[in-house]
Amino acid sequence: MEDCYKCGVPLGMGIHWTIGNEIQRCIWESPESMPEVDIQSGESFAYYCCEQHAMEATEEYLLQVGATAQWSDVRPIETCACCGRDFDTTKWHKVLVLYQERGSILINPEMIHIDYVARFCADCVPCS
Numbered sequence: 261m262e263d264c265y266k267c268g269v270p271l272g273m274g275i276h277w278t279i280g281n282e283i284q285r286c287i288w289e290s291p292e293s294m295p296e297v298d299i300q301s302g303e304s305f306a307y308y309c310c311e312q313h314a315m316e317a318t319e320e321y322l323l324q325v326g327a328t329a330q331w332s333d334v335r336p337i338e339t340c341a342c343c344g345r346d347f348d349t350t351k352w353h354k355v356l357v358l359y360q361e362r363g364s365i366l367i368n369p370e371m372i373h374i375d376y377v378a379r380f381c382a383d384c385v386p387c388s
């Protein structure tokens with residue numbers, strides 16, 4: 261059982277928010293098609309009882325790495341949250357992700373919602 265990283269409330273089997281990193285690549289079969297997100301790896305590193313606490317922690321994390329939240333979409337070109345330059349999202353890059361999940365965080369919780377808080381170009385945040 262994990263506790264909220266912000267307030268220490270125990271997280272049960274209900275809804276919680278998770279912050280994690282993913283290494284992603286966005287793929288378009290054709291200009292009209294919906295993008296596919298290819299995920300090389302992902303790791304969750306913090307868990308929260310409510311959206312408020314997750315958002316506060318997200319802001320603190322971004323401040324630490326000198327980035328600003330972009331709440332980015334899945335587009336061929338997105339803005340790097342660190343350097344503010346546009347980059348090609350079809351190349352592997354790191355993404356700060358906020359998940360809303362249900363169930364125990366230890367045994368594969370069910371994903372309810374996912375937000376891409378910030379995308380980082382490989383110059384600012386290397387993938388390896």
Ligand SMILES: [Zn+2]
Nearest residue numbers: 264267309313
């Ligand atoms: Zn909390």
Ligand SMILES: [Zn+2]
Nearest residue numbers: 340343381384
């Ligand atoms: Zn950058």
